[in-house]
Amino acid sequence: MAYDYDVIILGSGPAGFSCAMQSTKFDKNVLIVEADTSRLGGTWLHKGTVPSKALREAANLIQKFHAQFGDEKGRKPYEKFRMEDLLLYKKTILESKNKKVKRDIIKNKIDTARGRGTILDEHTVEVSDHLNKVQTYTADHILISTGSSPKEPDNFEIDHKNVLDYDSILGLTHIPRRLVIVGSGVIAFEYATIFAALGTRITILSDTSDILTFLDSEIKDELVHILNKRNIQIFWESEVKSVSRNALRTCMEVAFKQNDTDRMQVSETDHILYVGGKKPNTESLWSDKLDIEVDEFGYISADDSLRTTVPSIYAAGDVIGNPSSAAASFVQGRLASCAMFDMPNESPSGDTPFGIYSIPEIAAIGLTEQKAKEMGIDVTVGRAQYQNTTQADVSYETEGLLKLVFKTDDLKLIGVHIIGSQATDLIHLGQAVMSNEGSIKYFIENVLNYPTYSEAYRIAAFNGVNRVYQAGVKYKKILNR
Ligand SMILES: Cc1cc2nc3c(=O)[nH]c(=O)nc-3n(C[C@H](O)[C@H](O)[C@H](O)COP(=O)(O)OP(=O)(O)OC[C@H]3O[C@@H](n4cnc5c(N)ncnc54)[C@H](O)[C@@H]3O)c2cc1C
Numbered sequence: 082m083a084y085d086y087d088v089i090i091l092g093s094g095p096a097g098f099s100c101a102m103q104s105t106k107f108d109k110n111v112l113i114v115e116a117d118t119s120r121l122g123g124t125w126l127h128k129g130t131v132p133s134k135a136l137r138e139a140a141n142l143i144q145k146f147h148a149q150f151g152d153e154k155g156r157k158p159y160e161k162f163r164m165e166d167l168l169l170y171k172k173t174i175l176e177s178k179n180k181k182v183k184r185d186i187i188k189n190k191i192d193t194a195r196g197r198g199t200i201l202d203e204h205t206v207e208v209s210d211h212l213n214k215v216q217t218y219t220a221d222h223i224l225i226s227t228g229s230s231p232k233e234p235d236n237f238e239i240d241h242k243n244v245l246d247y248d249s250i251l252g253l254t255h256i257p258r259r260l261v262i263v264g265s266g267v268i269a270f271e272y273a274t275i276f277a278a279l280g281t282r283i284t285i286l287s288d289t290s291d292i293l294t295f296l297d298s299e300i301k302d303e304l305v306h307i308l309n310k311r312n313i314q315i316f317w318e319s320e321v322k323s324v325s326r327n328a329l330r331t332c333m334e335v336a337f338k339q340n341d342t343d344r345m346q347v348s349e350t351d352h353i354l355y356v357g358g359k360k361p362n363t364e365s366l367w368s369d370k371l372d373i374e375v376d377e378f379g380y381i382s383a384d385d386s387l388r389t390t391v392p393s394i395y396a397a398g399d400v401i402g403n404p405s406s407a408a409a410s411f412v413q414g415r416l417a418s419c420a421m422f423d424m425p426n427e428s429p430s431g432d433t434p435f436g437i438y439s440i441p442e443i444a445a446i447g448l449t450e451q452k453a454k455e456m457g458i459d460v461t462v463g464r465a466q467y468q469n470t471t472q473a474d475v476s477y478e479t480e481g482l483l484k485l486v487f488k489t490d491d492l493k494l495i496g497v498h499i500i501g502s503q504a505t506d507l508i509h510l511g512q513a514v515m516s517n518e519g520s521i522k523y524f525i526e527n528v529l530n531y532p533t534y535s536e537a538y539r540i541a542a543f544n545g546v547n548r549v550y551q552a553g554v555k556y557k558k559i560l561n562r
Contacts, residue, residue: 086112086220088421089206091198091366094123095130095407096226096398098182099414105189107422112218113191114198116227118211121193122182123228124399128248130407131178133268134438135171136251137275141440144278149477157280159256171251194218200225200367203393222393222421225381226414227366229359229399234263237324237355243333244324244353247272257281257351261335263321264356265292267437270304272354274440277311284348286319286337293437297449297498299464303482304443304500316346324353361400376402385428386420387413395421404435431516436505441481444508447496447515450486459489461552463521463545467501470540471532478502483537485511485521485545492520492546492562503534510535521545522560 087109090097098121101111113121120127143158152161186193196210200223209215231246233239241249247268256279262269265287273283292315293301308315322336322345332349339346361380367373374382374390380402387395397413399405412429419426434446453460467473467481481501487494497511514523524542529535549559 084204084219084221086110086192086218088112088222088224088418089114089198089218089220090224090226091200091206092116092123092226092228092362092398092400093121093182093193094226094228094398094410095125096228096400096410096414096417097123097224098125098185099411100224100226100395100397100418101191101414102185102189103415103418104422105191107418107424109418109422111189111191112194112220113186114194114196114206114208114218116195116197118195120179121186122179125407125410126175126178126182128251132171132175132251133247133271133275135174136167137271137438137440139167139170140275140278144440145477158278159258159280162256162279164253164255167256168254198227199365200371200394202368202370203391222395224414224417224421225363225366225389225394225396225400226398226410227362227400229361229405231356232358232360234321234355234357236321237353239355243326244355246355250352250354253352259332259350260284260352260354261286261333261348261350262354262356263335264354264358265289265315266356266358267293268356269354270308270437270439272356273308273313274311277313278440283311283313284350285313285315286321286335286348287315287317288319290317293443296443297445297484297486297496298451299482299484300443300445300498300500303480304439307441307480307500359399359405361402363400378402387417388420404433406435408436409433432512434508434512436508438505441478441501442504443500444504445496445498446508446512447494448486449496449498450484453486453495458495460486460495461489461545461548462486463541463543463548465537465540465544467534467537470534470536472534472536473502475532476502481537483507483541485538485541487521487545489549489552490562492522492549492559494519494521494523499537501534501537507534507537510538520562522562 089112091114093113093115104111194208196208199207204219207217239246259282261284263286277283318340319337327334335348381396383396383401387397389396395417397417398410432447437443463485465483468479473479484498486496521542524538
């Protein structure tokens with residue numbers, strides 16, 4: 082049976098975009114359906130990845146400048162810089178990315194339909210536009226890449242004016258003096274450090290007693306140390322009881338309790354940012370006739386080929402849950418296309434890195450020291466403080482730590498953990514060595530450009546080798562491993 086398209090893609094974020102691009106390279110006819118009537122690119126371009134990074138870059142620059150040169154009048158960054166200018170910077174970047182996405186779509190002859198898509202059956206999608214005009218399309222395959230949205234809090238409302246979510250914070254027209262952040266996931270720490278860099282006083286209300294539990298403990302200690310230095314205050318095990326406006330004091334008030342005690346505490350603030358998690362965009366997305374399996378949180382179950390429980394329907398990106406990143410979504414969209422059209426493909430082999438764009442950045446790949454020990458692996462670690470690298474000195478960014486985890490017997494690298502400037506880029510050097518089953522000798526025996534932050538790998542490798550030596554192994558024997 083002939084269908085209108087080879088594939089219909091619901092959503093134009095990184096998962097949908099990369100599936101579309103890859104499918105055109107297989108000479109397939111592609112339709113992208115996008116619910117946002119004015120913009121393509123999803124959370125990636127408009128609510129998350131790119132805009133938050135643009136704001137982060139500007140804030141980091143301001144912080145660096147202030148740390149290095151100070152302000153002749155002792156002003157805080159928010160007294161000197163205007164949000165308007167930071168947003169203009171973000172707008173310019175987004176315009177350029179938008180143009181590029183549009184250009185790629187046109188160049189590759191990808192059709193687009195603006196409106197909300199609903200899957201009627203295994204091969205049919207109905208698109209309803211903002212004027213309620215309905216059009217139906219058919220395809221051999223369908224990809225669900227509708228992403229996720231911010232969760233709403235249980236006991237207060239997000240009005241997008243005083244109480245914001247990760248979307249509306251990008252529309253702030255001024256730099257707040259005070260910001261209470263409710264939540265303690267990755268996005269919370271990104272925005273906490275971005276606004277702290279602009280001089281905002283940050284309070285984090287965390288409902289847990291720990292943060293980012295997947296991090297290596299030394300990296301986490303360093304993060305907590307840096308947060309303390311920035312005067313970012315964290316209230317652990319906090320539950321928000323109410324959020325209200327105090328008209329007399331012209332501020333917002335967040336009432337919360339800690340550790341299940343009865344004592345109510347109140348924090349005054351200009352704005353509240355709620356970052357309590359995400360939910361998949363699957364509401365009324367397909368007909369009840371279709372048996373698409375979802376997990377307990379509503380995320381779509383997909384196999385290694387990104388196929389759902391309905392064979393012609395695939396799902397990729399945030400809508401299938403973790404790791405929920407643009408980085409993973411790009412790969413998944415491409416893999417789904419390869420699977421649909423029986424093209425050879427490899428799922429990413431080896432470990433996958435992750436990056437947290439706090440200031441400074443955090444990135445890691447492979448096993449933490451704790452995890453390796455729990456698994457009974459005999460490991461040694463090598464550390465490099467950023468302050469010991471020349472690049473950190475000349476860049477005036479000396480906060481940070483790079484830690485290598487390697488097997489003691491053959492020096493094989495099995496984990497890299499970094500907090501510090503350029504961490505999210507630096508991690509790929511460790512990733513390349515690990516995916517080639519290399520050892521830390523790589524960093525000792527090869528010439529690395531100097532000065533660079535990569536020098537931290539060399540310092541950490543020497544530090545690691547030295548530990549093995551101090552444990553009683555002769556140097557020659559170590560280097561012969
Ligand atoms: C503040 C923030 C910072 C982030 N930073 C990073 C980062 O630094 N690095 C990183 O890798 N990731 C980052 N992420 C995560 C990243 O943005 C997401 O993981 C990624 O955008 C998910 O891609 P996706 O293709 O699944 O969906 P999305 O990018 O969310 O796109 C989904 C699209 O589907 C459309 N849609 C929804 N329903 C329908 C429907 N029924 N019909 C048609 N279209 C529909 C939506 O309008 C949207 O355009 C960040 C996220 C946030 C919120």
